[in-house]
Amino acid sequence: MTSIESPREQPAAHGEDEVSVLASDLRMACQRLARRVRFESNKDVPPHQVGVLLRLNRIGAQTPTQLADHERVSTPSMTRTVNCLAEKGYVARTPHPDDGRQVLVDLTPSGRDLARRTIEARDTWMLRRLDPLDEEQRALLRRATDLLIEFVDSEPRR
Amino acid sequence: MTSIESPREQPAAHGEDEVSVLASDLRMACQRLARRVRFESNKDVPPHQVGVLLRLNRIGAQTPTQLADHERVSTPSMTRTVNCLAEKGYVARTPHPDDGRQVLVDLTPSGRDLARRTIEARDTWMLRRLDPLDEEQRALLRRATDLLIEFVDSEPRR
DNA sequence: TATTGTTATACTCTATAACTATA
DNA sequence: TATAGTTATAGAGTATAACAATA
Numbered sequence: 001m002t003s004i005e006s007p008r009e010q011p012a013a014h015g016e017d018e019v020s021v022l023a024s025d026l027r028m029a030c031q032r033l034a035r036r037v038r039f040e041s042n043k044d045v046p047p048h049q050v051g052v053l054l055r056l057n058r059i060g061a062q063t064p065t066q067l068a069d070h071e072r073v074s075t076p077s078m079t080r081t082v083n084c085l086a087e088k089g090y091v092a093r094t095p096h097p098d099d100g101r102q103v104l105v106d107l108t109p110s111g112r113d114l115a116r117r118t119i120e121a122r123d124t125w126m127l128r129r130l131d132p133l134d135e136e137q138r139a140l141l142r143r144a145t146d147l148l149i150e151f152v153d154s155e156p157r158r
Numbered sequence: 159m160t161s162i163e164s165p166r167e168q169p170a171a172h173g174e175d176e177v178s179v180l181a182s183d184l185r186m187a188c189q190r191l192a193r194r195v196r197f198e199s200n201k202d203v204p205p206h207q208v209g210v211l212l213r214l215n216r217i218g219a220q221t222p223t224q225l226a227d228h229e230r231v232s233t234p235s236m237t238r239t240v241n242c243l244a245e246k247g248y249v250a251r252t253p254h255p256d257d258g259r260q261v262l263v264d265l266t267p268s269g270r271d272l273a274r275r276t277i278e279a280r281d282t283w284m285l286r287r288l289d290p291l292d293e294e295q296r297a298l299l300r301r302a303t304d305l306l307i308e309f310v311d312s313e314p315r316r
Numbered sequence: 317t318a319t320t321g322t323t324a325t326a327c328t329c330t331a332t333a334a335c336t337a338t339a
Numbered sequence: 340t341a342t343a344g345t346t347a348t349a350g351a352g353t354a355t356a357a358c359a360a361t362a
Binding site: 018019020024025028029030031033037039125126127129133137141144145148149156 | 176177178180181182183184185186187188189190191192193194195196197230277280281283284285286287288289290291295296298299300301302303304305306307309310311312314
């Protein structure tokens with residue numbers, strides 16, 4: 001139970017109680033995992049474009065503003081990103097059915113293929129690491145994952 | 159046990175067996191958590207500079223090449239990043255004691271302060287979400303975290 | 317000659333401000 | 340008048356190639 005980022009010489013400012021150490025370790029483990037997966041996957045499409053592809057694949061057509069909000073970039077930046085993806089044939093714009101000001105961006109079949117291949121590459125990385133684990137360890141990770149899913153998008157109570 | 163990124167309409171290419179779903183869910187949960195933490199923390203220092211600060215804080219003085227390799231950027235890019243951090247007074251260069259070609263980059267006291275505050279901010283985000291959990295749930299996460307730490311940096315066997 | 321690091325140049329991503337079209 | 344989206348311009352990060360210093 002050693003803190004990854006705060007060795008004994010440099011205790012976390014919050015203290016060394018078990019929950020603090022868990023918070024630090026869990027955060028670091030997730031960040032490292034995310035980092036490894038990111039480096040492992042798609043090489044020819046930049047990360048921020050991949051983010052948009054996966055977002056569209058997951059929840060369907062979105063307006064540029066919705067995409068910009070989710071990716072935490074400005075709308076002009078998202079316009080550019082969408083332009084790049086459109087030029088490559090991965091997404092297409094269609095007018096919004098109800099509001100003429102808005103535009104809907106959605107995956108083309110080619111874009112959906114790329115999204116699936118990207119997901120597959122990332123999952124493969126993960127699968128190869130889950131492979132050596134036994135059933136008990138996988139069950140443990142399954143329950144932990146459900147816990148993470150539950151609180152990662154939640155706002156903590158005041 | 160629902161896959162986050164692959165709803166029923168779009169099953170993962172790898173299949174729908176339990177391990178595949180776990181791989182996908184665990185990967186996504188960690189990526190989302192990492193994403194949230196990244197957005198939550200430091201606002202005035204860009205992410206790639208923060209990465210260098212935390213690396214130096216964790217393992218001590220490094221050469222630009224070592225930093226570039228770890229951050230997966232070119233050495234010229236790392237030179238630029240180190241310049242920025244040096245101008246702000248967060249890092250300092252010292253000549254390598256044994257090899258005159260090399261340079262050692264290390265944190266200044268100010269830089270170490272910033273690193274600690276960044277870690278604190280990130281851990282706080284995590285702590286607030288662990289707070290509502292009961293002892294059993296925390297113990298579960300503790301064991302899962304140890305498992306993640308163990309295999310996240312490992313190469314899977316062939 | 318090989319290696320470490322920096323400088324030179326060009327390309328990409330991003331943001332703010334200004335512009336167009338629709339509500 | 341307000342909103343959604345795009346275009347214009349400028350700032351920051353990155354990479355490849357060329358250069359300087361040391362091994």
